[in-house]
Amino acid sequence: MSFIAAVFFEENLPKLFAHFKKNKLTPDIYLIDWIFTLYSKSLPLDVACRVWDVFCRDGEEFLFRTALGVLRRHREALLGMDFIQMAQLLSRLPDPPGEQLLFQHIAAVHMTSRTRKWAQVLQALQKDQERSSPVLKR
Numbered sequence: 001m002s003f004i005a006a007v008f009f010e011e012n013l014p015k016l017f018a019h020f021k022k023n024k025l026t027p028d029i030y031l032i033d034w035i036f037t038l039y040s041k042s043l044p045l046d047v048a049c050r051v052w053d054v055f056c057r058d059g060e061e062f063l064f065r066t067a068l069g070v071l072r073r074h075r076e077a078l079l080g081m082d083f084i085q086m087a088q089l090l091s092r093l094p095d096p097p098g099e100q101l102l103f104q105h106i107a108a109v110h111m112t113s114r115t116r117k118w119a120q121v122l123q124a125l126q127k128d129q130e131r132s133s134p135v136l137k138r
Contacts, residue, residue: 005031005064011113012068016075023083027067030090034070035063042070042093043102050099061111069106 005027010017020026033041038055039048055062070093071078078086111117 005067007113008064008068008109008111009071012109013071013075016071016078019079020086023086025083025086029087031067033091034067038063039066044095047099047102050103065109065111066106068109069102072108073102073105 006017009020009027039051043051051062051066074089074093078089081089
């Protein structure tokens with residue numbers, strides 16, 4: 001899960017991605033909680049409900065797009081933080097300035113990587129994982 005997120009994270013937010021990498025902050029530290037709870041712990045309920053609506057319409061890609069939108073929204077603050085501060089902010093997101101602004105950040109996220117769309121990248125990563133898995137080689 002976190003590898004697919006990293007592909008699009010680096011593509012959309014290269015400076016922030018490099019800052020996270022420099023500080024050894026991996027997506028699994030915050031992303032697993034966001035995705036598994038469908039943002040119900042990290043966003044106000046009314047905003048989370050809107051995320052759920054779009055997720056039901058657009059599928060899992062939107063959950064990752066939302067994660068990138070949240071990171072994009074807090075990009076400037078995160079760039080000035082160290083590992084502990086970033087992990088704390090991403091564990092307990094500050095109240096968003098408004099649903100509309102967050103969704104503008106989400107809309108600005110591009111889910112393509114080197115001209116390949118989300119589904120193509122996901123499929124390629126799954127095939128690579130199957131080839132390298134000792135369990136699946138049997």
